[in-house]
Amino acid sequence: MSRQVVRSSKFRHVFGQPAKADQCYEDVRVSQTTWDSGFCAVNPKFVALICEASGGGAFLVLPLSKVWEIPDGGLVVPLREPVVTLEGHTKRVGIVAWHPTAQNVLLSAGCDNVILVWDVGTGAAVLTLGPDVHPDTIYSVDWSRDGGLICTSCRDKRVRIIEPRKGTIVAEKDRPHEGTRPVHAVFVSEGKILTTGFSRMSERQVALWDTKHLDEPLSLQELDTSSGVLLPFFDPDTNIVYLCGK
Structure with missing residues (x-):
């Protein structure tokens, strides 16, 4: 008499509830x-999201507790002037990411490539x-946990590992996914x-890579045939890893 063996996994009991x-x-x-894009950024107290507005550029900051005061000696009047304006891109900016360890260091990427x-x-x-x-x-930019490297994905079908201090490409992978749809890393x-990313047959895929050996993925899984691009978010x-799709 055979006995069914259930594979042990710490993700078996991870569920979301509205x-x-x-x-x-x-x-x-x-x-x-x-x-x-995820169109939003969240911390333990607030959620900020980009909203529909004529001319673009508008966003909302909403308290998670739904109490319309900001505690701990915070804001007492609406912010109407920016603390600083960063000008340097020649086209629209689509990605911003704070450095994970250094204070006041911000990365931005725009349509000017x-x-x-x-x-x-x-x-x-x-x-x-x-x-x-x-x-x-x-398509995407992400800091390493210590902020020493960034990984990017590009429409030229390459994923790059870059050392930002030197501006040098440490490693890169051509076509990590065979499909033509956007890749995020x-x-x-x-x-x-x-x-x-997507397979050649338009199946959504997720792959894990060792940055020192990008020849073959450590793991490659096909998920489904939905057309929406998956946005990965890692919780250290x-x-x-949470995969979000529109």
Whole structure:
């Protein structure tokens, strides 16, 4: 008599549950721009999201507790003037990412195929990665956990590992996924990267790579045949990757 063996996994009991209506915001008109983005940023107290507005550029900051005051000696009047304006891109900016360990260091990537690293305290760009590094549209940029490297995915079908201080490409992988749809890449634990993309038959895929050996993936899984691009988000506290699709 055979006995069925259930594979042990710490992800077996990870489930999501929708919040109750009194803990939700309704009728929030999220931007309809076609840029593949999460359109929001969240910390333990607030959620900020890009909303639909004439001219673009508008966003909302909503308290998670739904109490319309900011505690801990925070804001007492609306912010109407920026603390600093960062000017350097020649076309629309679509990606921004704070450095994970250094204070006041911000990365931005735009439709001009340029990545800039800013000192927000002075408003100056301290590093420029120009179109010679990314000859086409930049789909994603992510800092490593210690901020020593960045990984990027580009429309030229390459994923690059870059050392930003020197502006040099440490490693790159051509066509991590065979499909023509956008690829996104994020750093995960132990210096590895995870990519999402599509197979040649338009199946959605997720792959795990060792940054020191990008010839073949450590793991490659086909998920489904949905057409939506998957956006990966890594939570270092739980060591879980969340895949979000529109």
